[in-house]
Amino acid sequence: MSETHTMTAPVAATPAKRIGSISRQRLLNRTVHYLVLSALAVITVYPFWWTLVTAVSTAGEVYSFPPALLPTEPGLQNFLEVFQTIDVWAFYKNSILISGATVIGTLLICSLAAYPIARMKFAGRNWVFGAIVATMILPSEVNFLVNFITVSKLGLTDTVSGVVLPNLAGAVGIFLMKQAFEAVPQDLIDAAKVDGANEWEVFWKIMLPLAKPALGALAILTLVSAWNQYIWPSIVMTSVENFPLSVGVSYLKGTFSFKTRVVAAGAVLTVLPILIMFLFTQRYFLRGFDGAVK
Amino acid sequence: MAELKLKNLQKTYEDGPTVIHGINLDIRDGEFMVFVGPSGCGKTTTLRMIAGLEDISGGELSIGRQVVNDVPAAKRGVAMVFQSYALYPHMTVRENMGFGLKLAKKPKAEIEAAVNRAAEVLQITHLLDRKPKALSGGQRQRVAIGRAIVRKPDVFLFDEPLSNLDASLRVQMRIELAKLHKELATTMIYVTHDQVEAMTLGDRIAVFNGGHIEQVGTPLELYESPANLFVAGFLGSPKMNFLPAKVLGGKLQLADKAVLDIRVDRPDGENVTIGVRPEHLRIAASGVSAVVDIVEHLGDTQIAYVHVQGVKEALALKLASGGQTPANGSTIQLAIDTQHCHVFGADGRALALRSREAVAA
């Protein structure tokens, strides 16, 4: 009996040992992954966290070092002060109006621009696309001047259209939609044409529904940047009652004194809706980029 | 209901080669026309030109007496079933099938009725509310066919519709397609790689090769009197055997000097090719000697592959199953059924034979 034992033991030991070494290797890999990701997460999240802590604390030094990681004497009075100082609800309304119009307009314009580039044959197609992509290199600030001249000549200063229109056709959006349209099999388009669809019906009834994930991603991307934009709306809008929240919040600092905690509370109020929205929709956001990145 | 006329039809792709070199073909109203040919010979291109999905570079295409070269796909009255099925993934089966009628702005009730009727014929009523993702290959195929018949087109175009199905489903769908054609009596054009599909479904077959049509005819015509070497070698499985020969006193002499009693009106010394199908070769006591390479058992028959002196490719011969099986490597004698031989001239065209009439007389 002891002999069978010694016979089987080495046989059993080999795979066990191998499994052990594999999992040790894997554990090491995992640890490195997690360490790197955690570091990135801390770097990314820390500014938000600091703002939040500053906003909900009601006592202590704002700029203490090392910075406070937890709020001291938490309370909501900074937020109350924000509501007392500025008309938060009116600014929210403006933000929603501007962002909503930007999102809808961007989806429409970018997909309409991307469809022919992705799916129609015409002379100079690659040049057109090249020119669009080239604009990605320029920072958007470069456009402010010429856009402002255009907007003011059109008499659109201090209007929602003035803020929204110049932002609708973006290279990123066109690129994203082009990738999505290119992923649709040609047979589907052909089948629709044989079924009697004209170009517009192919676009509207086949291409757009199939590009939904990309549309979703583009919608979220546009929403975030439209909601958070600061310089452009503050250039175009001249009356306070037309300001979006991102611009309106700046009024918290110049009035009487510079209250960092109140400004932080205003910042929290600005990003909160978009953050919540993003948490609920990030699934679609990632799926939309799937096709575009691979 | 419509007949088709392809008059010197040509296709040149943009900055590409000419892939269709002038096709002439008349397809009768209600006919089941099969396109066969090797890969890349232009079957799909021709079909797409008929559908209106590809511009016609030259020649004339008429559907039902009307020249349609410049008529868009949507207005040609054709329906197409794609090899990939091409079902719209975001629509249910019902929506897929009703899409064409909906685009044509037909009333809802009419669409509903047409879809239900087609679904019944194809036995997919229970699948109507599913999305294509949730269907098997065979079911998708049915939906694709259903989508085509719902529109009551004048012409059906099928591009290898069964090639993605497994063998047994293919047989089943083939039979159903034949029934469907009988029922609808609509003109159908059907591209396939499958010999059996071509032979069983087609009223006529057009054999394509390199952007030309080699021959058009009923399956039996093509099988029994191929116009040239290409058609002879293309139809039939295993394919027709080809033996090089020389004309000698009006008869044909094989490479091993045996003379076959096949009479042709050609001058002595001309090189020709004899074509003989595997079922027209026999093992006999005397004849052309051959070395057995390998024997395949197919259940009901056996196919022996043998080497004959002066012939590069192995010859195939059909043996009755249960008969004697020659051993691999053994030497046998082949008898050639000269009544069923085809002879092709140096240019590959079939030559008229005198022996056949002589024997029949």
Ligand SMILES: Nc1ncnc2c1ncn2[C@@H]1O[C@H](COP(=O)(O)OP(=O)(O)OP(=O)(O)O)[C@@H](O)[C@H]1O
């Ligand atoms: N869009 C295109 N641009 C250029 N050449 C093409 C295009 N589509 C097809 N071809 C060429 O045209 C020729 C005929 O192609 P086609 O698809 O009609 O062949 P097929 O007979 O359907 O072949 P298969 O049996 O493999 O489906 C091929 O040589 C192919 O490379």
Ligand SMILES: [Mg+2]
């Ligand atoms: Mg093809």
